[in-house]
Amino acid sequence: MLDQHRDYVLRTVEERGVRLVRLWFTDVLGTLKSFAISPAELENALNDGMSFDGSSIDGYSRTEESDVLAIPDPNTFEVLPWVDPKSAEARVFCDIHNLDGSIFGGDPRQILRRTLDAARAQGYEFLIAPDMEYFYFETPKRGELPVPLDEGGFFDLTTTDVASSLRKETIRTLEVMGIPVEYSFHEDAPSQQEIDLRHTDALSMADSVMTFRMIVKEIAAMHNVHATFMPKPLEGVQGSGMHLHLSLFKGDENAFYSADDANNLSADAKAFMAGLLRHAAEITAVTNQTVNSYKRLVPGFEAPVHISWARNNRSGLIRVPIPKRGNPSATRIEYRSPDPACNPYLAFSVILAAGMKGIREGYELPAEAGANLFQMDDAELAKLGIHQLPQSLNDALKVMEQSELVRETLGEHMFDWFLRNKRREWMEYKTQVTPFELNRYLKSL
């Protein structure tokens, strides 16, 4: 099969006159990295990989040896639709190996592969559908506040036209790249958009999220607009989340569905949810990895704050949507804390690992939190045994550091590097004197 894939890719490059093949991979923080090779080098790259110096990539550098090997995954070969066909370009995602062929511990894509393989060994396939939220702004100037399109006098068109035509063009490009879209709409906040992707296996979806962020930004930039996945770019309005609809399949059956349960949730679904809830705090540094992420996780903006679940209550961390007409295969849970600035490979890995631990060890699902938790005080919450998600990147890192689950899932290299990098981010943040402090204290103290 692999040979046919390779032949197909090489043939396509020839027939479509592809001039450049971009090898895509991801650093530890989830930034898309790329280097280009000529078609003549591609066959070699497909067979043996391309070596490059990893020391300039975040999380790739090691002391002894900095060269690594990028091996393209021919399944992911796509011609880039926004490049002039006369000088066509294509992209292919790569897995990163050490020069001796072993798996490189700093490659997020392979960490997800490994986590998926472990679930597969127990008979489960992991499917994900994300709701991607982001903002369009006028191209920002350094140090100035972001200006939503809806507020600026933007060209002669009304601003809704600009945003919706950008969104339409984005969706068409996504679809041509093989990323089907379920819904899209203008969100509540000014200039905020939401595009919901159709579910697929977690590895393809992580690739799709990387491609998605790239396409959204690229299309916006072509129209002199800045698109951002920053979790909370504007004070006082809701931030951008990446709600994840999750399901496990066993063969062709949805393992989350049971006809015998009042909520149609199987024992696997409940144990998976219990796993996610019990380990939620530990994985939050990965699913919400920036200082800014925690400005989104506050009461009042449809973002989760408490570690709880409910059927149709959007204040909880896990929501169980009611599938249309009781379609068993659509049974799923929605994990609501992640934001679109995370590294999708690592986020999907720790989420799956937490859920699978719940299944493996038969965790008990706590009672549903029916009431609106935002209206309860700490004492009432404590009585229900409901805790809060970490309140800051610092809190999240402290919990993560103690987590065997996250250490095992990410592996030593990734775990250590991530903590080190994020601690530095927190230290830099801590030294800042913010406008909040100046406004509040400068005159009064």
Place this chain on the structure above:
Amino acid sequence: MASSDLIVVFPGTPSPDLARTLDMGGYRWKAVSGADEAIKTEPKNGWMGAIIACDEESEAAWAFARALRKRDNPVSAVLLLVSGAQLSDLELRDDLFDDFCLTPFHPRELEARLRHLFSGSSEGAAARPELVEHSGLVLNLETYQASFNGASLDLTFMEYELLKFLAQNPGKVFTREMLLSRVWGYEYYGGARTVDVHVRRLRAKLGEEHANLIQTVRSVGYRFGQGRWGS
């Protein structure tokens, strides 16, 4: 270019009847236990043909046939040995073989079939169509390229294989299981959802207006192009 006079036989330990029939017919042959071995030991100018006994490990046999056929330089004369119970497996796999013989076979029948197969194999290969065309869709089987209403359509390998299979059988309804076994072969673990995912990607690439080129047939599977009654 004339091929070698060597026939490749699968599986690695052919039945004594088969070995005897080949020897008596004066054929040169080599038994292999898998596609890797067949490719590694292939003579410079290719196998003359292949005899694949499906009656023992049928899944491995189909994978073997697929590997020989789905490559740049496919083996042009393939004969299958199948048991009566396996006849239904032949359906929609016409692209994987040229002739078959029921087991247990009569040596004289097999000999006659082999003679016929190898006398006309070169024309047989040339007669295979190179273009599949339907409702504005054109697939060039030689170059793997697809276009739709004149514009090129960029597909991944599996998207291409699925679309090719559907377009070669327009109007027919396929179950997901059938598509999985015929397009992906058996080595795939994703299950029938894999088919749904690929259909959705194909529809997305074809564009909203043409997404119904691949129709969902409720609680059955998929159909390419217009149904017989123009649905």
